[in-house]
Amino acid sequence: MIDIRIPDALVESQHLYAGEAGRAFIAALPARVRKFTERWGLTPDGDPMHGMAALVLPVVRADGTPAAVKFQVLDEETEGEPVALRHWDGDGAVRLLDHDESTGTMLLERLDAGRMLSTMADTRKAVLVLAELLARLTAGPAPDGMRRLGDIAAEMVDGLPGALKAMADPAERAVVERCGGAVREVMGEPGDRILHWDLHFENVLASDREPWLAIDPKPLAGDPGFDLWPALDNRFEPDEVLWRFDAMTEVLGLDRARARAWTLGRVLQNTLWETEDGRPPAADDMEIARRLLGR
Numbered sequence: 001m002i003d004i005r006i007p008d009a010l011v012e013s014q015h016l017y018a019g020e021a022g023r024a025f026i027a028a029l030p031a032r033v034r035k036f037t038e039r040w041g042l043t044p045d046g047d048p049m050h051g052m053a054a055l056v057l058p059v060v061r062a063d064g065t066p067a068a069v070k071f072q073v074l075d076e077e078t079e080g081e082p083v084a085l086r087h088w089d090g091d092g093a094v095r096l097l098d099h100d101e102s103t104g105t106m107l108l109e110r111l112d113a114g115r116m117l118s119t120m121a122d123t124r125k126a127v128l129v130l131a132e133l134l135a136r137l138t139a140g141p142a143p144d145g146m147r148r149l150g151d152i153a154a155e156m157v158d159g160l161p162g163a164l165k166a167m168a169d170p171a172e173r174a175v176v177e178r179c180g181g182a183v184r185e186v187m188g189e190p191g192d193r194i195l196h197w198d199l200h201f202e203n204v205l206a207s208d209r210e211p212w213l214a215i216d217p218k219p220l221a222g223d224p225g226f227d228l229w230p231a232l233d234n235r236f237e238p239d240e241v242l243w244r245f246d247a248m249t250e251v252l253g254l255d256r257a258r259a260r261a262w263t264l265g266r267v268l269q270n271t272l273w274e275t276e277d278g279r280p281p282a283a284d285d286m287e288i289a290r291r292l293l294g295r
Helices: 008-017 019-039 078-088 123-137 149-166 170-186 229-233 238-252 256-276 283-293
Strands: 054-060 066-072 096-100 105-109 112-116 193-195 204-206 212-214 220-222
Touching (some): 019 054, 078 105, 123 212, 149 256, 170 256, 229 256, 238 256, 256 283
Antiparallel strands (some): 066 105, 193 220
């Protein structure tokens, strides 16, 4: 019988941030690991890895092929992941090999978890890798039924007045209010491309099949400009914000005014989450917004 030790950090994060769903996920995880390794004929092949919300178990399939099983809480964000991976079918992203719809468990091709894009010393080269992947991933329309940026934008605009009241710093309020204004200008045309939403340096891994592949999408349908913010924030360098933004928009062939508005929308989204938790806006976000607004 397969028995694995669930990492303490994953237990703590699920109990702290995911509430009852997270506690239920952790309680069910040992049996779930046994169930799917048996169902898919898998042999564990190394220590499990984890982030804040998922356990990834390296395995070998019955035919000797290396793979990985991802166990995670099924929610609004994660339920779209297998849909997006099937849509991309390995083109710029990890390939989905099998999937259980009832639990969200996924069997994935094995990538090199020891070589994330974050290990690349030259951040400009890393940003260009992200841009080239995004150009591929966002090339086509999103599948039906996916979360839509237009709905998210409307919710952000509705939540803006309350967030502004909760902010103590008038300079930060002014920046966030301008972010809201930018979103209002473009929300009538939210786009229909399939977005990754979370393509940062640690969500890009090296592979034998391609030099770099994307993992862990939180997909939605919308404008690719909404996908640029992680590349601006990763290994944050204030003086690099405009270079990174211009490089990304050039590679993706985006209208810079619209891309700027949707990037400011990501700053607004982040700020709404911070104020909901009683925190001020992130300093990096405020600097990104100032740089984009000031050009």
